Amino acid sequence: MDEGDISANLVKALRDGDVESFRSFYEFFYPKVHSFAYRLTCSEWAADECAQNVFIKIWTHRNTLKVFGGNLKGLVFRIARNEIFDYYRSIKNIREYQSSLAETVRGEGEADDPVNTAQLAKIIDGVVDSMPVARRRVFILSRYRNMTNDEIAKECNISKRTVEKHISNSLAQIRLALKAYMLLIIVLFFIYG
Amino acid sequence: MVERKIREEFARALEERDGDVINRILSSIDEESADELLKDVWNTSTGKEYGGNAGSAFDEFKERIYGKRRNSGLSRTIAWISSAAAVIAIALCLFLALKPNHSVTRWAEMTTGYGKMDSLVLQDGTKIWTNAGTTLIYPEKFDGKERHVYVSGEAFFSVAKDPKHPFIVTAEGVNVRVLGTKFNVKAYNDESDVVTTLVTGSIQLTTPVSDSIYKLQPNKTLVFDRENGSVECYLNKEYNLPMWYCDELNFNNITLDEISRELERRFKVKIVLRNPKCASLRFYASFVNGENVDDILSSLNVKNEFRIVRKDDVIDIY
Structure with missing residues (x-):
């Protein structure tokens, strides 16, 4: 399937609201958008979120988008680039949350505590990357997007109890990883420090 | 750059x-x-x-x-309940469809509008006259041990004799049980009194407030007040028996308030009593010659106790 076919399919998908016609366009562009986002955000979960959001935006704004005869690649780039800016705009919140979460795990640390908060934030990123898709999405919406449990339940079409369960599971997973990491670093510090 | x-x-x-x-x-x-x-x-x-x-x-x-296609826990429960409900509903339909026909009672309803009177003969030969503003609910065919009808409003019954199948009238909570007789029931849902008057034969009444059974003799009237549950019984003079079904109107020591409500139904008009003193005036009167509402009101006003102003179907009394 070449770009002409994809463009024709996309026009049909957007005009008729036919999601299956959207598939060829999606599968053609998704890897490119994803690796673009991954290189810029340096995080698996953020790349997944950004890439998915790009296509959701195209789909939900299909009635107002002008793709006819336009430059498809240029359109996708513009939306993807906006997603990256959105991500970096929200990263302050994310880092703040990550360090507060790291603080609660670390507790009242010593002044010469070898574990710094930036490192712990990276650990959290890694744990979020490794979470099951559904749990990760709920965690991101709740802690990084500051949505309420009710809003998340509506957005993901799951019950509020399931939302609560996902959040407590993801927090437990992060705490466990942070504690294990800190123990390891402190042990290494005393051996080699 | x-x-x-x-x-x-x-x-x-x-x-x-x-x-x-x-x-x-x-x-x-x-x-x-x-x-x-x-x-x-x-x-x-x-x-x-x-x-x-x-x-x-x-x-x-x-x-x-x-949105997720997979059902959440709650919608799974709802789905389970609705399928269970569907099974029960199907079973019920089958049960009703397969049930022998004679035990299914088909009810009919007859409503008599204001300014009108009506009558009908039931399948057992009982004749019922219905006064203005009355709803009667009766089975198309009597089956079972009892003959049961429901009335809201005023109706005169001439019940066909059938000792094996008692005839029961339910009127705004009052049950009248008869074997074969003539009687009148007045039970409008906008009036608190349920008035039962026996003409011939005998009837038994029960009220919703007690287990007492009242036996009524001919020419006697029993009044049950739905508001306070009181029961009052009195003997009627011959000329005061309900004769409305013969197009007669009899008022026996009745207030203008009650009379005006009767006239409103009979003549499909609106009567507004502007003066509370007028409302409690009491009258003895009988109209047997098919007088209209204007004739009746001016006859009641022979002493010039009030002023009648009529505009279309609204009559104001001052």
Whole structure:
């Protein structure tokens, strides 16, 4: 399937609201958008979120988008680039949350505590990357997007109890990883420090 | 054009996968320069590095735009309850359909509008006259041990004799049980009194407030007040028996308030008593010659106790 076919399919998908016609366009562009986002955000979960959001935006704004005869690649780039800016705009919140979460795990640390908060934030990123898709999405919406449990339940079409369960599971997973990491670093510090 | 130094720093951050440095660079330069850097990343992102499966990502995309197809716990419960309800409903329908026909009572309803009177003969030969503003509910065919009808309003019954099948009238909570007789029931839902008058034969009454059974003799009237539950019984003079079904109106020591309500129903008019003193005036009167509402009201006003102003169907009494 070449770009002409994809463009024709996309026009049909957007005009008729036919999601299956959207598939060829999606599968053609998704890897490119994803690796673009991954290189810029340096995080698996953020790349997944950004890439998915790009296509959701195209789909939900299909009635107002002008793709006819336009430059498809240029359109996708513009939306993807906006997603990256959105991500970096929200990263302050994310880092703040990550360090507060790291603080609660670390507790009242010593002044010469070898574990710094930036490192712990990276650990959290890694744990979020490794979470099951559904749990990760709920965690991101709740802690990084500051949505309420009710809003998340509506957005993901799951019950509020399931939302609560996902959040407590993801927090437990992060705490466990942070504690294990800190123990390891402190042990290494005393051996080699 | 982005400075070479920034360009190099940006490339190094990409290489070292340092998101915080990338963020710092992008937010420290103007939008045009940032676009230029991003465009480079875009053009060099071929998608070959992407290790995932675009097909399963598309499935997730569909899930996000349509919502989860999988049922949540709550909707599973609802689905279970509704399928159980459906099974019960089907079973009930089958049961009703297969049940022998004679035990299913088909009810009919007859409503008599204001300004009208009506009558009908039931399947057992009982004749019923219904006064204005009355609803009668009766079975198309009597089956079972009892003959049961429901009335709201005023009706005169001439019940066909059938000792094996008692005839029961339910009127605003009052049950009248008869074997074969003539009687009148007046039970409008906007009046608190339920008035039962026996003409011939005998009847038994029960009220909703007690288990007492009242036996009524001919020419006697029993009044049950639905508001306070009181029961009053009195003997009627011959001329005061209900004769409305013969187009006669009899008022025996009745207030103008009650009379006006009767006239409203009979003649389909609205009577407004503007003066409370008038409402409690009492009258003895009988109209047997088919007089209209104006005749009746002016006859009642022989002493000039009130003033009648009629405008179309609304009559004001001052």
